[in-house]
Amino acid sequence: MKVLVFGQTGQLATELAQFDGVTCLGRRDADLTNPRACEAVIAQADMDVVINAAAYTAVDRSEEDRDTAMIVNAMAPTAMAAAAATRGIPLVHISTDYVFDGSGTTPWKPDDATGPLGVYGSSKLGGEKGITATGGTHAILRTAWVFSAHGTNFVKTMLRLGAERDALNIVADQIGGPTPARDIAAACMRIARALTEDPTKSGTYHFSGAPDVSWANFAREIFAQSGLSVDVTDIPTTAYSTSAKRPANSRLDCRMTTATFGIARPDWRRGLAQVVADLNT
Numbered sequence: 001m002k003v004l005v006f007g008q009t010g011q012l013a014t015e016l017a018q019f020d021g022v023t024c025l026g027r028r029d030a031d032l033t034n035p036r037a038c039e040a041v042i043a044q045a046d047m048d049v050v051i052n053a054a055a056y057t058a059v060d061r062s063e064e065d066r067d068t069a070m071i072v073n074a075m076a077p078t079a080m081a082a083a084a085a086t087r088g089i090p091l092v093h094i095s096t097d098y099v100f101d102g103s104g105t106t107p108w109k110p111d112d113a114t115g116p117l118g119v120y121g122s123s124k125l126g127g128e129k130g131i132t133a134t135g136g137t138h139a140i141l142r143t144a145w146v147f148s149a150h151g152t153n154f155v156k157t158m159l160r161l162g163a164e165r166d167a168l169n170i171v172a173d174q175i176g177g178p179t180p181a182r183d184i185a186a187a188c189m190r191i192a193r194a195l196t197e198d199p200t201k202s203g204t205y206h207f208s209g210a211p212d213v214s215w216a217n218f219a220r221e222i223f224a225q226s227g228l229s230v231d232v233t234d235i236p237t238t239a240y241s242t243s244a245k246r247p248a249n250s251r252l253d254c255r256m257t258t259a260t261f262g263i264a265r266p267d268w269r270r271g272l273a274q275v276v277a278d279l280n281t
């Protein structure tokens, strides 16, 4: 299976690059601020499937840079979907828990009502809607709280801060499933294969690590596994000021993904152990 991946330097793209048959495109090969260029790349490439692992992921910055976030996260993926549909190949696209408003405590199902709280979530929802509307073979895989040894993520932020300070205040009223990028990459490859064999599996799916946890308890586990002695104090969201609002409830109901593709929720504590080991080598 020949797989064209948008993204090269990011957490997910770096993990996808480990699989056979994958060609990763960096910004110089395809800049998502130019959706037409993304379309042209797909039209010209001889590929079996496209995975979009590129996105504008700076949640707070997107509040002041709405236009770029919308082009990269909504217009470019829509253009990719149109080009993939024209070529008759599937598109696997990654979306986020931030498309939900975070109300309640029940895990979100794929067809639950969306209601993004900020620009990043709105732009990602725009991408979902554009892809779905093209009517081509696709999977939109919503995930959450991604971490890996590469790029920027909460684990690396905690390790940096934990090396500098012996106490941290961390939000404890936002709950979600941290997800190792390596497991998302494996899920994407499996879904890509399944879609090439059975396009009726097109749709929106959820995939996040288990068990669900607060950011504060995630931080505690990060420090425990990395041997750092840092005192974590639970704080409410209201005590941590950010430009973008984050959902309180980021739990994702992943049962449809398991039922359709045989992919189970990974235990993020195992993924964390791997990342901590990778960072120490």
Ligand SMILES: NC(=O)C1=CN([C@@H]2O[C@H](COP(=O)(O)OP(=O)(O)OC[C@H]3O[C@@H](n4cnc5c(N)ncnc54)[C@H](OP(=O)(O)O)[C@@H]3O)[C@@H](O)[C@H]2O)C=CC1
Pocket: 007, 008, 009, 010, 011, 012, 013, 026, 027, 030, 031, 032, 033, 052, 053, 054, 055, 056, 057, 072, 094, 095, 096, 097, 124, 142, 143, 144, 145, 146, 147, 151, 152, 181
């Ligand atoms: N990170 C997370 O916690 C979560 C991420 N997701 C989604 O998962 C997917 C993968 O995320 P992740 O791997 O963490 O992302 P990263 O932030 O690690 O990487 C983003 C990638 O997108 C590329 N990119 C950004 N803007 C452009 C552009 N204009 N043209 C070309 N490439 C561009 C970056 O390239 P460059 O280095 O050149 O900027 C980079 O390779 C995204 O769709 C994201 O929305 C979903 C839930 C949680």
Ligand SMILES: Cc1cn([C@H]2C[C@H](O)[C@@H](COP(=O)(O)OP(=O)(O)O[C@H]3O[C@@H](C)C(=O)[C@@H](O)[C@H]3O)O2)c(=O)[nH]c1=O
Pocket: 057, 058, 059, 096, 097, 098, 143, 144, 145, 146, 153, 154, 157, 168, 169, 170, 171, 174, 215, 240, 242, 246
């Ligand atoms: C650094 C720090 C963060 N926090 C809080 C702020 C926030 O509520 C939470 C996580 O902060 P971050 O800014 O690292 O995470 P954030 O960038 O919001 O992470 C999100 O990224 C996008 C791309 C997604 O799609 C989401 O699934 C999610 O992973 O931790 C503290 O409470 N104390 C701290 O010292």
